[in-house]
Amino acid sequence: MAKTWQVVLATIAIFVAGLVTGGATALGLVKWLASRPHQNAAVLGQLGLRPSQGPQGFGPQLMRTFASRLDLTDEQRAKIEPIVKRTASLLQRERREVQLTTALAIERMQDEIADVLTAEQRVKFEQLISEQRSRLQQFRQNQQKPVPAEAPK
Numbered sequence: 001m002a003k004t005w006q007v008v009l010a011t012i013a014i015f016v017a018g019l020v021t022g023g024a025t026a027l028g029l030v031k032w033l034a035s036r037p038h039q040n041a042a043v044l045g046q047l048g049l050r051p052s053q054g055p056q057g058f059g060p061q062l063m064r065t066f067a068s069r070l071d072l073t074d075e076q077r078a079k080i081e082p083i084v085k086r087t088a089s090l091l092q093r094e095r096r097e098v099q100l101t102t103a104l105a106i107e108r109m110q111d112e113i114a115d116v117l118t119a120e121q122r123v124k125f126e127q128l129i130s131e132q133r134s135r136l137q138q139f140r141q142n143q144q145k146p147v148p149a150e151a152p153k
Contacts, residue, residue, distance in 0.1 A: 059088030 063084050067077055110129060114122050 058091065059084050062088070 063077075063081055066072060066080060066084070070076075072080065110125075114125060117125055
């Protein structure tokens, strides 16, 4: 009986250690990626995209990449361009819908949490939300800064 208990306890300890290690690794990876935006830009550049363009620049940039890398004829370009434009438009529309749905879900969550808190906690909660919004706004402003183009190789 004692051995079963020890096995269960050891299994739980291993599981918890895995959770802690995985969480720390994920957090470290996110911080590492956030501290190296130029490397993230390089990865997107390998895909033929520029991160500074945002969703509006997706279609034209993708079309330029296809045209230059695939040596498209004018006829092929005429057939592929509407497909790329339609897809880019669809993705942009879906992105706006997801952003709106996300914002509504977050607002609902904040309202529900505020209902549970005391008046003193609610003040702290509002301050916390304000700080998070400021950080998000600063992040978005940093994302909109143009990324310097790499020199041709």
